[in-house]
Amino acid sequence: MTQYKVPVIGGDGIGPEIVREGQKVLDAAGEVFGFDIDWLEFPHGADHYLETGELVSDETIKELSGYKAIYLGALGDPRLAPGILEKGILLKLRFAFDEYINLRPIKLLDGVETPLKGKVAKDIDFVVVRENTEDFYIGIGGRAKKGQKNDLLEVQRDLYSAKFGLDIETDSEEIAYQIGMISKEGTKRVMEYSYDLAAKRNNHLSSVDKANVLSDIYGFWRETFEEVGKGYPSVETDFNYVDAVTMWFVKNPEFFDVVVTPNMFGDIITDLGAMIQGGLGLAPGGNINPTGTSMFEPIHGSAPKYKGMDRANPLATIWAGALLIETLGEKEAADTIVKAIEKNILDKKVNTVDMGGSAKCSEVGTDVARLVKKLG
Amino acid sequence: MTQYKVPVIGGDGIGPEIVREGQKVLDAAGEVFGFDIDWLEFPHGADHYLETGELVSDETIKELSGYKAIYLGALGDPRLAPGILEKGILLKLRFAFDEYINLRPIKLLDGVETPLKGKVAKDIDFVVVRENTEDFYIGIGGRAKKGQKNDLLEVQRDLYSAKFGLDIETDSEEIAYQIGMISKEGTKRVMEYSYDLAAKRNNHLSSVDKANVLSDIYGFWRETFEEVGKGYPSVETDFNYVDAVTMWFVKNPEFFDVVVTPNMFGDIITDLGAMIQGGLGLAPGGNINPTGTSMFEPIHGSAPKYKGMDRANPLATIWAGALLIETLGEKEAADTIVKAIEKNILDKKVNTVDMGGSAKCSEVGTDVARLVKKLG
């Protein structure tokens, strides 16, 4: 019997209850496929922070770094200002473990309703690979007031005037700025991952950028995309401006196979992707470091107002569990879990309110676990 | 008879032919509503650049600055690298004339098919106000190689290490960076415009940001949104993360009345908005300086492969013409043009191929001109 140890961070709001259903399903898969998971519970989230002042300490990071995959519920609490938990826990872990791939399957499961006219399951089946450690997520920025000394700002103004040849207001009352950065290594590795993935799927890789306007950063992205592509002659490629991509997701999702995107645009287009695959209740995400510690989560938030009501939809989290177990090497178990989710939806018997049913969160978990045993 | 002088830049690809139809319709409106437009043709675009080396010269800008509204077809040519014409002409003019409002009505006209299930004309009727002169569009960025001296980069690296408390690769092979900036004045004025517009419509203003991650720049945006809002107690407001906004546009467009957004996010969500209102063939945009020179355009591109074929859909451009004439003070003419567009679509007789018809671009222009005279 293979033994895995998996840290679990239930987090805030509905996080703990949905992740519990994910654990239930993974345990069932273990029974069928011959593995056993030792779950290690971590208390991090809003309550823990408000009680102890700890978001995620260095010791916790060190401890977590000993495992291949973390299971995360959801983070976010109305008592805290926007950004505190997101940056202090979620982004902190993504960066600390150098989880440079954010993997988001956009797949319309059979039986799920998409908001798009005339599209059926086979039309929406692609994967977005979002770069996950660079770009505008590096958290560099600031403010400057009139007359206040700020080196960065000075350089910036010089550049600004130089580029536009215009006399800009150097005496603005106050400004705020933000810097994004991508590195050669950081861009190469996400491109390699994406080309590899495309080569395993349908040999079509689409890159997202806005090289016509944010030319410095995304010109570099585009170049690297082309460079790495030389090693994959069989993969067909195209560039797409991010604005156009949002249109094609809606108009022509069949076009896509694998999509590689910088971090911030990836955040935006994967939420749109979640919507076309039937909504956030069905969208899982993996934060992956192929040689280190990865982390799996539903891409929806913590929905504080449903906390403890046992009514949230656990399917995205269960699907994230499938991605997790696949990373641990249990591909068959992962495939079976996705099939069980699909069966649960097609049966139309045990579904949560958002899917038009009246079942509880825990009942859906139990049903998917049952189906895993049946199908496995 | 009121006399207007309007500079026209047909531009590239289908630009000249669609703008010609717009002129035809505006001339017809003039006959009915008692004004006359003197069209001043400008040759700018790819051909002109390739022949003369001029994108837009300072003299041209000076000349154009004498008018209240410019009519623009489309820019973009496959012979030139991405960014050349966009930055050298389109963005140059937006910045030079300080056209700080990019106004984009997202309105599903009667008779137009939206790709969204179950949505009808009355469900999709809002306006996006995109800030148009700041944010990540200011064109500041660069690259740096290992060992190469670069002041901006040094500051940036210090900041990076300081914020994350991590040891980052200071010896990256090469990096590329991009800087966005917003100013107090620049943010205030777009907020004031948006609150005013909401007060004239349904008193609901939604702001778009990503303050939980790009906190420096969009925390400032959010604060300013709240500050300015104090002067508009009757306008109901909400904040929305840009990722969530893309979902709501698809799931629940009824929610929106006026949406105010930073430049880059605005670029993305207005293309999505164009799609839900029936596609780019139907989406106009105005680049507005309320006290200076404004510029009106369809938001689609130059579609080089259809150049000169007289088959492009001119409706977005004609609608942009309605926005133009409204800016010149001819509100009744503007409303009549929009009604004529709607009638042309409902009639289902004279429509271009993209709308399921077989009419030529010029025939659609003629039909809308006829309808303007009939309805006016």
Ligand SMILES: CC(C)[C@H](C(=O)O)[C@@H](O)C(=O)O
């Ligand atoms: C919560 C937030 C910080 C996060 C992000 O922006 O990456 C989320 O939207 C996501 O997509 O995982």
Ligand SMILES: CC(C)[C@H](C(=O)O)[C@@H](O)C(=O)O
């Ligand atoms: C052509 C491009 C520079 C432009 C932009 O990004 O603003 C376009 O996409 C638009 O939305 O008007």
